[in-house]
Amino acid sequence: MKKLLLLMIVTSLLFPIFSQNEIYQRCATDEYMQYLIDQQPRLKSYLETMENTLNAYLQSKEPRSEETVIVIPVVVHVIWRTTGENISENMVRSQIRVLNEDFRKMAGTPGWNNNAVGADTRIEFRLAEVDPNGQPHTGINRVQTTRTSFHYINDNAYLKSLSYWPSDKYLNLWTCNLSNGILGYAQFPGGPAATDGVVILYSAFGYNSPANPYNLGRTTTHEIGHWINLRHTWGDGGCEVDDLIDDTPLCSQDYYSSYSSCFHPVQCSFTRQIENYMDYSDDGCMNIYTVGQRERMRAAMNVFRYNLLWSQKEKKYINIAGADFNYTDVFSVNYATVNFASLGTLDSLEVEVFPNQLPTTLPLGTKAVKRYFKFTGNGTGFNATVKLYYKDAEVIGFNNGDANLKVYRFNGTDWIYVGGTVNAAGNYVTITGVNEFGIFAFSDPGDDPIPVELTSFTFSVKENNVALTWITATETNNLGFEVERKFENPSDIFSKWETAGFVKSSSNSSETKVYGFSDNNLRPGSYSYRLKIIDLDGTASYSNTIFINITAPSVYFLEQNYPNPFNPSTKISYRIPIKGNVQLRIFDALGKEVALLLNEEQEPGEYSIMYSGENLTSGVYFYTLKSGSFLQTNKMLLMK
Numbered sequence: 001m002k003k004l005l006l007l008m009i010v011t012s013l014l015f016p017i018f019s020q021n022e023i024y025q026r027c028a029t030d031e032y033m034q035y036l037i038d039q040q041p042r043l044k045s046y047l048e049t050m051e052n053t054l055n056a057y058l059q060s061k062e063p064r065s066e067e068t069v070i071v072i073p074v075v076v077h078v079i080w081r082t083t084g085e086n087i088s089e090n091m092v093r094s095q096i097r098v099l100n101e102d103f104r105k106m107a108g109t110p111g112w113n114n115n116a117v118g119a120d121t122r123i124e125f126r127l128a129e130v131d132p133n134g135q136p137h138t139g140i141n142r143v144q145t146t147r148t149s150f151h152y153i154n155d156n157a158y159l160k161s162l163s164y165w166p167s168d169k170y171l172n173l174w175t176c177n178l179s180n181g182i183l184g185y186a187q188f189p190g191g192p193a194a195t196d197g198v199v200i201l202y203s204a205f206g207y208n209s210p211a212n213p214y215n216l217g218r219t220t221t222h223e224i225g226h227w228i229n230l231r232h233t234w235g236d237g238g239c240e241v242d243d244l245i246d247d248t249p250l251c252s253q254d255y256y257s258s259y260s261s262c263f264h265p266v267q268c269s270f271t272r273q274i275e276n277y278m279d280y281s282d283d284g285c286m287n288i289y290t291v292g293q294r295e296r297m298r299a300a301m302n303v304f305r306y307n308l309l310w311s312q313k314e315k316k317y318i319n320i321a322g323a324d325f326n327y328t329d330v331f332s333v334n335y336a337t338v339n340f341a342s343l344g345t346l347d348s349l350e351v352e353v354f355p356n357q358l359p360t361t362l363p364l365g366t367k368a369v370k371r372y373f374k375f376t377g378n379g380t381g382f383n384a385t386v387k388l389y390y391k392d393a394e395v396i397g398f399n400n401g402d403a404n405l406k407v408y409r410f411n412g413t414d415w416i417y418v419g420g421t422v423n424a425a426g427n428y429v430t431i432t433g434v435n436e437f438g439i440f441a442f443s444d445p446g447d448d449p450i451p452v453e454l455t456s457f458t459f460s461v462k463e464n465n466v467a468l469t470w471i472t473a474t475e476t477n478n479l480g481f482e483v484e485r486k487f488e489n490p491s492d493i494f495s496k497w498e499t500a501g502f503v504k505s506s507s508n509s510s511e512t513k514v515y516g517f518s519d520n521n522l523r524p525g526s527y528s529y530r531l532k533i534i535d536l537d538g539t540a541s542y543s544n545t546i547f548i549n550i551t552a553p554s555v556y557f558l559e560q561n562y563p564n565p566f567n568p569s570t571k572i573s574y575r576i577p578i579k580g581n582v583q584l585r586i587f588d589a590l591g592k593e594v595a596l597l598l599n600e601e602q603e604p605g606e607y608s609i610m611y612s613g614e615n616l617t618s619g620v621y622f623y624t625l626k627s628g629s630f631l632q633t634n635k636m637l638l639m640k
């Protein structure tokens, strides 16, 4: 924090114009990213590799579509204690509107500009309409907390564990009372999934919010810029440091231009572009993302956040029979081609692609390619030839890969076999004589028998225990079910699937069978579960994935120390849901207390303590956490 304070003082000495600005720190993203790198040194080289990948993409001659609109599904987590912090749905919606005005440079709105380098980024945001388990949702989660404020480093993992949706499917936006006057911070692409997203001070979120002069929603516009890989216009350094964007003028340091003048200083021989969303100006001065920033953001979306592209809706007006109508993804690669032999009354066709996800209406346990399409036509009596494209990475679990793929159509009730001819080298299936639209998906009808027909896979959560239940209609030569779990670890970039347990099946059955599995004493955080359905011959397929949040407030937790065994130091982490006295003691194998690490009142939160067994001999020790009625003891091993 010393560095921040110093920067603020220097800034205010140089530019003593501003009034209310000094109570706020515009952005803590730079400090937050430095913290992540300090925590996980390998992140630094990982980010460097990513920068090289991004540059290679930007410099490649491959055609890229600038026409396609990238739509990003957003979930807003409102973390609140006071009624003021519990911001209204209208305020949330006003923020989404501001984002679209700013990123799309919408005419007639504050996001419009007529600057020569001002760009419509063709990136849009919409509140999620379904939750991670496919259920209808408003896209707004509200979590009440007893916390008066959240620190952007100390409370980062705790805050985000209170509510989180998978960051490969959603942009997570958290609003809360950030401490230290910080307006917001973001995580660049490449950090741990469980903390990926953007945090905004509740009073700076939305349009006409209380945090004047940061009251027009531009804090979120700025932070999402970071989240899509943009740096500050001064590159977080002096004149010699660039922001990696060609068409933003060089400038020398953070600068708070006040709305009363929106004054443009000359720095590094250039007039500073204080209107840029990646500067620190008051909200009312901002209205520019440049062409260069658009290129970098779109490249980052394509290269690092591709899984998050929910759909790329493209609507075309159809007026010529015999012409190919191409629908392309954000790489400008065809995802569908349609050629009409006759148009009938059809005058337009809208095509949406859902990449890297199974069709939600497919019967559970049915094999399908992880991609589907939604065709919505305006008119009838047409006849078309349709090519549907897929990626190899989306074809999972078929014995013959994509060699025998066929197309199925969902008519609102049932899946109907359509057929088609696959071109496995070209990664598409051609279907002719199409005279009805709907949802299209791929499968291999010959890849049977389906060993297990799952009719449901559900869960219930009680405190930090999860109970999974699944029902099968039929089983053929089935060995059993491996229950797989993935914990989104806030301090690990690469979360992996692991086996939580195995449940033997009845091998062959034509009757309904019910199975259950309990996974208990989980640490708070976010989990995914899936079933690996294993046949007697060893082949396997996966169920759909269930997403579960174990929320912190109701749960005490004492983690296993790390490393363990240790010599001589180890870290003990724990979580306190209610304010109170906390004691942490170390005992030897005979039950004699060898250390009192802590005996003090603590606020709810996640804490860790380093313990050194320097003056102890090798052997088994115990550490005990006591707070209120909670008492837990864990074992650890000192090996010298």
Ligand SMILES: [Zn+2]
Residues within 6 Å of the ligand: 026, 027, 028, 029, 030, 222, 223, 226, 232
């Ligand atoms: Zn920033």
